[in-house]
Ligand code: TMP
């Protein structure tokens with residue numbers, strides 16, 4: 365397809381195009397999946413369509429409970445209109461149960477409940493493998509100041525409470541997730557809002573009854589069909605019709 369508008373940025377799973385008005389962008393969800401800092405790559409039929417829908421669902425939910433975020437509206441199967449933000453160069457990770465890198469780092473069994481939700485930060489830098497960084501680095505290098513970090517923790521914990529509840533309601537345990545934060549200006553006044561995406565690419569989701577993985581670990585760990593896992597999440601949330609299990613996501617608008 366010939367590009368209709370100016371490409372602003374291309375990441376591993378999404379492309380950003382110039383939006384119709386100043387201060388807006390069009391976010392396009394690709395079918396590409398990567399893991400381990402793009403050492404493992406694949407194209408997964410329908411993933412972009414599902415993540416566009418799912419991110420719309422979660423961001424709209426955040427808006428409904430007053431958590432500011434970049435989502436304006438979905439445009440079509442793969443694109444949504446978003447507010448342009450200046451991305452804070454951090455991956456903000458919230459963990460409820462041990463899994464992935466914290467389980468490895470601390471020798472914990474995956475699934476162990478944490479004493480409280482833990483918020484941690486990785487510096488967004490693919491070449492360095494998104495290293496975990498302490499607040500001290502973030503403030504010293506000026507990626508965010510103490511007030512920003514207080515606001516970021518508060519946003520992250522609110523998002524955690526919201527998402528944990530939504531997932532629990534459909535029999536899914538929210539083990540952990542990652543969000544990104546953007547800065548927007550209203551005149552001289554700067555605000556921090558939730559940006560990027562919220563989807564099974566950026567969460568760990570386990571079926572409460574069976575423990576089955578319904579997230580990108582299916583791809584990272586070769587556990588089966590990623591599209592089937594994401595379709596199941598979408599179906600349970602009512603983002604796809606209940607009988608959609610056998611319908612290719614690309615057929616649904
Ligand atoms: P981790 O256990 O590998 O540190 O991942 C924690 C959470 O963050 C998990 O839900 C997956 C998500 N995540 C991303 O969205 N992008 C990334 O690049 C990484 C490493 C993790």
Ligand code: ASP
Nearest residue numbers: 376398399400401402403
């Ligand atoms: N997003 C990272 C990558 O593309 C890592 C991950 O999600 O596992 O490699």
